[in-house]
Amino acid sequence: MSNQIETExxxxxxxxxxxxxxxxxxxxxxxxxxxxxxxxxxxxLPYGGVHQGxxxxxxxxxxxxxxxxxVAITDAEVFEGPAGVIxxxxxxxxxxxxxxxxxxxxxxxxxxxxGMVRKIDVYTKNPHELAAFYTRAEAGTR
Numbered sequence: 012m013s014n015q016i017e018t019e020x021x022x023x024x025x026x027x028x029x030x031x032x033x034x035x036x037x038x039x040x041x042x043x044x045x046x047x048x049x050x051x052x053x054x055x056l057p058y059g060g061v062h063q064g065x066x067x068x069x070x071x072x073x074x075x076x077x078x079x080x081x082v083a084i085t086d087a088e089v090f091e092g093p094a095g096v097i098x099x100x101x102x103x104x105x106x107x108x109x110x111x112x113x114x115x116x117x118x119x120x121x122x123x124x125x126g127m128v129r130k131i132d133v134y135t136k137n138p139h140e141l142a143a144f145y146t147r148a149e150a151g152t153r
Contacts, residue, residue, distance in 0.1 A: 021123035022091035025098050028121075028128060029087040032100075037073070041065050045127040053138040057145050079148035080104040080113070096121040106148035113144040 019027070024043055031039030050062045050072060058075035062068060076082055084102040091097075097120055104113040116136035122129045135141055147153060 018126050020091065021096045021121070022089045024123045024126055024128060025089045025096045025121050026087075029084070029089070029098060029100065033084040033087065037069060040073075041069070043128055044068060045124075045129045048128055049130045051130075051132045053133065053135055055138040055142045056135070057142065057149075059138075076104075079108070079145055080106050082115070094120070096123055104144065106144070108148055108151035109153050111144070111147065111153055113141065115141070 028040060028043040044065050047064055048068060050068055052059045052072060054060060058072045062071050082102060082104055084100055086101045088099045089096060100117045102115045104115050118134045120132040
């Protein structure tokens, strides 16, 4: 008989993070993030740059994204390898002001330790176009 406690694999941790994100479950998202998580977003975005900590993630990233648009994740895939966990997210952003829809495609590299995401390096397929979408959404123009 073993005394080992079963823990989630790093890929399962990221799957749980994506599941919580897709449901808008902020407490569920936070439960998968280390307290001092580092999230590096493309600099072109209004919430771009390096953010540290759960609160910064919620306020600076999720808050900024959802301030201007509804976020609908339509697909998430997770791949685990020796360098970490790679996640792909696709979805649609819908501007609150105009109803404009924008297809979202992201690839994220996650560092998972002790059952928590410690770092996320985010890459978007078209960061300049995404930034322009947010500018239009903020201004209420198409």
